[in-house]
Amino acid sequence: MDDDTLDRVVWEYYEGIVLPEDAMARILEAAPARSVVVPFHRRSAFRWSIGAAAALALMVTAAGVAGFRPAGAESTRLAHQVLDVYDHHLDPDVYSSDLQSIEWGLNHTDFSIVPSDFSHLKGYAVVGARKCQYSGKKAVQVILVGKDSGREGCLYVLPYDKAFDRIREPDVYVGNDHISMWRDGDRMFALYEPGK
Amino acid sequence: MNDRELLQAGFKYAYALCHNYHEAEDLVQQAWFRLHRKYGKVETKALLFKTIRNLIMDRIRRDKVVSFESVEDREFASSAEVRASKDDVEAILSGLRREERESLYLNVVEGYTAQEIADQTGSPRGSILSLIHRAKKKLREGLDNSFDRAN
Numbered sequence: 001m002d003d004d005t006l007d008r009v010v011w012e013y014y015e016g017i018v019l020p021e022d023a024m025a026r027i028l029e030a031a032p033a034r035s036v037v038v039p040f041h042r043r044s045a046f047r048w049s050i051g052a053a054a055a056l057a058l059m060v061t062a063a064g065v066a067g068f069r070p071a072g073a074e075s076t077r078l079a080h081q082v083l084d085v086y087d088h089h090l091d092p093d094v095y096s097s098d099l100q101s102i103e104w105g106l107n108h109t110d111f112s113i114v115p116s117d118f119s120h121l122k123g124y125a126v127v128g129a130r131k132c133q134y135s136g137k138k139a140v141q142v143i144l145v146g147k148d149s150g151r152e153g154c155l156y157v158l159p160y161d162k163a164f165d166r167i168r169e170p171d172v173y174v175g176n177d178h179i180s181m182w183r184d185g186d187r188m189f190a191l192y193e194p195g196k
Numbered sequence: 197m198n199d200r201e202l203l204q205a206g207f208k209y210a211y212a213l214c215h216n217y218h219e220a221e222d223l224v225q226q227a228w229f230r231l232h233r234k235y236g237k238v239e240t241k242a243l244l245f246k247t248i249r250n251l252i253m254d255r256i257r258r259d260k261v262v263s264f265e266s267v268e269d270r271e272f273a274s275s276a277e278v279r280a281s282k283d284d285v286e287a288i289l290s291g292l293r294r295e296e297r298e299s300l301y302l303n304v305v306e307g308y309t310a311q312e313i314a315d316q317t318g319s320p321r322g323s324i325l326s327l328i329h330r331a332k333k334k335l336r337e338g339l340d341n342s343f344d345r346a347n
Contacts, residue, residue: 001336001339001340003332006332006335006336006339007304009285009335009339010285010289010300010301010304010305010335011304011305013282013285013286013289014208014211014212014301014305016282017207017208017211018204018207018208019203019204019207019221019224020221023221023225024200024203024204026225027203027224027225027228027229028199028200028203030229031228031229031232089309089310089311089321090309091303091309091310091325092325095328095329095332095333096329096333097329097333125326127325127326127328127329128325128329143325145322145323145325145326146322150320150322150323150326151320151322152320152321152322152325
């Protein structure tokens with residue numbers, strides 16, 4: 001059973017869970033009597049203005065951090081691409097702990113996402129994967145969760161390209177985050193591990 | 197979203213948390229009244245969900261027991277596919293951990309991303325992804341088994 005079918009089963013099940021009409025009428029009728037005047041600090045306009053100011057401050061900070069990324073070697077480029085994809089926190093297209101099942105579930109990846117050596121993934125559990133792109137080419141982001149730490153990492157799999165020959169440093173640190181890269185036949189793997 | 201839609205959404209979410217009709221009704225009512233007392237109205241679905249969640253967490257802490265399913269008074273959709281296996285779906289969902297059911301519900305029914313669920317529940321995104329994964333795995337295995345039995 002694929003993820004879409006499973007989702008539909010769950011969705012249809014909960015569609016059938018409804019609050020009875022008499023209970024709804026009772027709640028709606030009784031609620032206004034319980035209303036009180038809202039204190040100023042709880043009024044939505046006031047809260048929104050604080051929220052907007054906080055969001056603006058966060059965006060300015062984030063823009064500053066994102067802008068501070070050195071250009072250069074292919075390893076740095078790949079590392080930053082991995083970080084960019086990770087930062088978007090996108091959900092998996094397919095949920096599974098089995099890479100082979102994920103490969104079938106994703107369809108048309110054109111390359112295998114199963115590494116020939118699993119030692120890099122030691123300590124991680126696979127939870128799913130999604131399709132993405134690297135330099136306009138298909139790639140796959142496998143979502144990992146640390147078995148002990150519960151921290152999220154990701155494995156980036158993409159077809160090997162000549163440009164990767166220029167990679168001199170297979171280990172890149174961006175802040176505390178670590179990205180390790182390795183070639184596996186005709187594929188390139190990049191593992192992102194969040195810093196502590 | 198009007199009040200009726202908000203109440204229905206709140207009820208479904210409460211049901212996903214406790215899997216008990218009466219408790220879900222009680223939770224959504226209590227949350228609704230609480231928000232009216234505080235703000236004079238229920239402004240957003242997110243706030244209603246958060247209040248429902250806080251209420252059930254208070255109950256769990258107070259009672260130190262997680263109340264599970266009652267199998268009475270169920271109403272189901274008319275879809276033939278779901279009707280064919282509604283008891284199985286009910287049983288499997290009831291067997292999930294509350295956190296798994298909650299994450300699955302918010303993801304599949306409400307369309308929240310793992311990050312949004314993490315923000316809502318205060319759990320790390322990695323944990324939410326694991327919960328959704330485990331919930332789907334259990335559901336898939338359970339349904340496969342029930343289909344095998346039926347055939």
